[in-house]
Amino acid sequence: MSNSNFSRRGVLKTGAIASAGLAVPTYLRADGHTGFTNAPADGGPVKFGFNVPQTGPYAEEGLDELRAQELAVEHLNGIGDGGLLNTFSEKNLDGTGILGHKVEFVTGDTQTKSDVARASAQSMIQKDGCIMINGGSSSGVAVAVQGLCQDAGVIFMAGLTHSNDTTGKDKKANGFRHFFNGYMSGAALGPVLEAEYGNERNAYHLTADYTWGWTQQESIQASTEALGWTTNQNVLTPVGAGDFSSYIAPVLNSGADTLILNHYGGDMVNSLTQAVQFGLKDKQVNGKDFTIIVPLYSELMAAGAGSNIQGVFGSMNWNWQLQDEGTKAFVKSFGEKFGFPPSGAAHTCYVQTLLYADAVTRAGTFNPCGVAEALEDFDFDGMGNGPTTYRGADHQCFKDVLVMKGTDNPTNQFDTLEIVEVTPRAQVEYEPDHPMFAGGDLGECNPGA
8 A cells, every 4th residue: 555545643544545445434444443542442432531620729610620521421422412512513423422432431630730630640541441531720730641641642632721831832742722822811801901991001910830820921911011011020829829918918019000810710719809808909009990800710710709800801711601502502401410500611621522522433533643633623613612723733722712801790690700802713813833832842643552
């Protein structure tokens, strides 16, 4: 057989001739469906590993991810109303599992610690036989687990990871991210902040001291300085600090009129609450009303912060209040099962699970290199974010981004955030070699065993 029939990953191209003049309509010959990590046995189940924080500062997001992952498996196995399978532009998944295999899953607790997350994922792969790892609510965890999955030869479908580095300097051929990133938050928020607060603000940053915080702060600083804002200080804070009062007190006499909290999860709830208790929202500085900005939002954070969130701007990957058919289908399925709307973290992990399953079906194989090819430069719709592309150059999804604001007069416990703007995808796109994403090498897919 001519080598021209093969892609750069050693995967047989669709329509290539395998033997006896027969065209093979999948990425691999039937006899090539083994020889990769944790290939499922004929007739046996295929197993996913859902690796999320069930304890620690990001536990609420992790537990909601786990709910959505469980729901995705039910829909793949034909249990329930099918959710987003009914609105997804691809119609390859029919509720009979994946390629004739029932889907099972195991779970782990990352504790929002990279070493713990890696150990958990490694156990899922080596002990439990998982063929795909999904989840996480921290970019530090995502980068660590993505590297492990690359080495092990399994696909990593990232959960909630917002650092530019995940699909920048730390990108891997076996890793894929549906969630947006820090650059996109800055690009979406900039014009809204300019319209709301003008071009002359003095911003003080408190920043979570790890890869997400660093790249989020870099992105929002670049965006606001492009408006004419000045940056007063950027102070790094430890994840899970709990008490942020010693970091907030210096803001009072800094000359800043804006506090930007590059915090997430329980850390954001605590730092925002303490900032309000210090009276920052009631101050006037430089002739301006003091304002607080939270670049990355979640519904769970907003609920935890209560009335302190009112009037505070931020960005989101998705929100349950969107009115497209995909969002309505997912909110209905999730709400009927769990009794409340899903978070953005839940949505991402659910969608990533379905995208993996669809890619396997289109590829005709669980071989991670066939799956990777099926995901690269894949265009789809109907998943709640509008037309979306999984870019092949860096495995980053491109789609619309939401700008949010804390609701001034919430009507119920879930009505904490309002959608200010759906920022069009074109406004948040960038080239793969953008300086904020430079330095990494996607490399080659690793099929493992």
